[in-house]
Amino acid sequence: MILRTELRRSIAPWAGLALLVVALGFLFLLSGPWWKVPAPWTGNTTTTALWLRFLLVFLWPIAVGAGAIQGMRDSRSGMVELLSTTSRPGWHRAIRLAGAVGALSALGFLLVFGVGVAEVLGHGGFVSASFLPVVLVGLLAVVAGSWIGLAAGRLLPHPLTAPALAVLTLVASVLAWTSVEANVLSVPYHRFALLAPALGQPRGVLVTTSAPTDLGQAAWFAGLAATGLLLLAAKSARAKVLGLLPVVAGAAIALPVFPASADGLLVPDSVAARKLCDGPICVSRVHEDRLAALAGPGREALAMLAKLPGAPTRIEEQIAPNPVTGPVPRDPGVVYLDFQRNDALLTANADDLRLAVLSGAGVPSCDPPYVGSLADLGARMIAAAHFTGELKPLPEYAGKWFLVQSGVLEQAWAKFRALPEEVRFGRIVAMRQVLLTCQGDPLDTLVPGALR
Structure with a gap:
C-alpha cells in the first residue's frame, strides 16, 4: 500500500520519464557520434548499451537531482516531527520510497535500452547477451544515484540542495568522462574516473567493457546505493556515520580492481568478435x-x-x-x-x-x-x-x-x-x-x- 502510494505521489514517475525523454532526445534529435562509423548504435546490442552508458554523463545528474528533490519532501511539508512519533520504524518508509524512486528511474533507463534493441533489430544489427554486464552496471549506477540523492535531500533539506547536487554531479561526470575518453582533451586517465558511470565512446561494434571495469564499478555502485539507503533511514548521528561504511568499502574494493590504463577499459567482445x-x-x-x-x-x-x-x-x-x-x-x-x-x-x-x-x-x-x-x-x-x-x-x-x-x-x-x-x-x-x-x-x- 505504501509503495503504491509512493509510486503515485512521489517524483518517481517523473524521474523515470525525464531519463527516458532526455536520452531519446539525444539519440534521435542530435546526429551525435552514435550514428556514425565505426560504432553506430544500431549495429550491435552491446554497442547500444555502451552508447547508453556514454549518455550517463547527462542522465546520472538527473537521477541524483530528482532523488534530492524527493528527499526534501518531508521537510518541505513540515512532517518530520510528526513522522518521528509514529510507531512504524523509519526504515519501512525509507525503503519503500527508495524502491519507488529507484525502480522507476531504472525503468526509464531500461526503456531507452529497449528502444535501442528495437532499432538494432530493425536495422538488421547483431544481437547477443554480451550487453548484460554493461546494462546491469548502468542500472545499478542509476539506482545508486537516485538513492544517494534521496539521502542528500533528507539530510540537507535546503532549496539549493537539489540543483547544486545535480550541477556538481554533472561537473564530476564530465571530468570523469574526459579522463576515460581516450585523452580526448589531453586529460590523463585515472582510476577515480570510473567512480562515475559514464564511459567513453565505444569506437567499434566489436568491443565491450572489460571484467575489471564491470566488477569494480559494480562493487562501487553497490556500496554507494547501500550508503544512500542507510543514510535515508538513519535517525541518529551514529547511524549516519555507520551508513558511510558501505561506500568506503565499495571504493576500497573498486579502485584496486579498476584497469591501470585506459587501454583496459574496453576489450573485444568474445561473441561479436569471434x-x-x-x-x-x-x-x-x-x-x-x-x-x-x-x-x-x-x-x-x-x-x-x-x-x-x-x-x-x-x-x-x-x-x-x-x-x-x-x-x-x-x-x-x-x-x-x-x-x-x-x-x-x-x-x-x-x-x-x-x-x-x-x-x-x-x-x-x-x-x-x-x-x-x-x-x-x-x-x-x-x-x-x-x-x-x-x-x-x-x-x-x-x-x-x-x-x-x-x-x-x-x-x-x-x-x-x-x-x-x-x-x-x-x-x-x-x-x-x-x-x-x-x-x-x-x-x-x-x-x-x-x-x-
Missing part, C-alpha cells in the same frame, strides 16, 4: 556475410603478395578497439581489414576487396584515424597498383579525393613504373618496412621527391 574463417581468411561474427565475398579475392591477393620476403599468409578483420590518436595494430604475417572504420568494405565488390588487401603491400595506414596524408595514401595506392598494373582509388577513399590528387599521384606512378622491375620490387619491400614500423615517408621511399 573469428569465422575460411582457410586463411577470417572475419568477425558480426560481419560473417563478408567471408564468402572476401575468400576468393583474398586468396588471389595473398598469392600476389607471396613474392615479398616475409609475406603475409593470412587476412583477418581488425577486431581490437580502434585507437584514437595512433595507428592501428599491424603484423607482417597478417593483412588486417577494418570493416568497422572503413564501412565501404561492407559493400565492396571482389575487385575492391582485392585492392584493399594489396594496398600498402598488405600493411595498413600509419596515419591516425580519419587523418589521411597524401604521402601515406599515395604510397599505399601505388603499392597496390604495383601488383595490379593499374592505379585506382582504394575502396576506403572517395573518388572525389582521388580526382583532386590524381595529377600528383599519376606522375608519381609514372615515375615508379618507369623504373626497372628489380628496383620497383626493392622499393616496395622498403616501403612495406616503413609502414610496418611507421618510421619514415612511404611515398618518398617509393618515388623520392614525389611531393617536392
Whole structure:
C-alpha cells in the first residue's frame, strides 16, 4: 500500500520519464557520434548499451537531482516531527520510497535500452547477451544515484540542495568522462574516473567493457546505493556515520580492481568478435556475410603478395578497439581489414576487396584515424597498383579525393613504373618496412621527391 502510494505521489514517475525523454532526445534529435562509423548504435546490442552508458554523463545528474528533490519532501511539508512519533520504524518508509524512486528511474533507463534493441533489430544489427554486464552496471549506477540523492535531500533539506547536487554531479561526470575518453582533451586517465558511470565512446561494434571495469564499478555502485539507503533511514548521528561504511568499502574494493590504463577499459567482445574463417581468411561474427565475398579475392591477393620476403599468409578483420590518436595494430604475417572504420568494405565488390588487401603491400595506414596524408595514401595506392598494373582509388577513399590528387599521384606512378622491375620490387619491400614500423615517408621511399 505504501509503495503504491509512493509510486503515485512521489517524483518517481517523473524521474523515470525525464531519463527516458532526455536520452531519446539525444539519440534521435542530435546526429551525435552514435550514428556514425565505426560504432553506430544500431549495429550491435552491446554497442547500444555502451552508447547508453556514454549518455550517463547527462542522465546520472538527473537521477541524483530528482532523488534530492524527493528527499526534501518531508521537510518541505513540515512532517518530520510528526513522522518521528509514529510507531512504524523509519526504515519501512525509507525503503519503500527508495524502491519507488529507484525502480522507476531504472525503468526509464531500461526503456531507452529497449528502444535501442528495437532499432538494432530493425536495422538488421547483431544481437547477443554480451550487453548484460554493461546494462546491469548502468542500472545499478542509476539506482545508486537516485538513492544517494534521496539521502542528500533528507539530510540537507535546503532549496539549493537539489540543483547544486545535480550541477556538481554533472561537473564530476564530465571530468570523469574526459579522463576515460581516450585523452580526448589531453586529460590523463585515472582510476577515480570510473567512480562515475559514464564511459567513453565505444569506437567499434566489436568491443565491450572489460571484467575489471564491470566488477569494480559494480562493487562501487553497490556500496554507494547501500550508503544512500542507510543514510535515508538513519535517525541518529551514529547511524549516519555507520551508513558511510558501505561506500568506503565499495571504493576500497573498486579502485584496486579498476584497469591501470585506459587501454583496459574496453576489450573485444568474445561473441561479436569471434573469428569465422575460411582457410586463411577470417572475419568477425558480426560481419560473417563478408567471408564468402572476401575468400576468393583474398586468396588471389595473398598469392600476389607471396613474392615479398616475409609475406603475409593470412587476412583477418581488425577486431581490437580502434585507437584514437595512433595507428592501428599491424603484423607482417597478417593483412588486417577494418570493416568497422572503413564501412565501404561492407559493400565492396571482389575487385575492391582485392585492392584493399594489396594496398600498402598488405600493411595498413600509419596515419591516425580519419587523418589521411597524401604521402601515406599515395604510397599505399601505388603499392597496390604495383601488383595490379593499374592505379585506382582504394575502396576506403572517395573518388572525389582521388580526382583532386590524381595529377600528383599519376606522375608519381609514372615515375615508379618507369623504373626497372628489380628496383620497383626493392622499393616496395622498403616501403612495406616503413609502414610496418611507421618510421619514415612511404611515398618518398617509393618515388623520392614525389611531393617536392
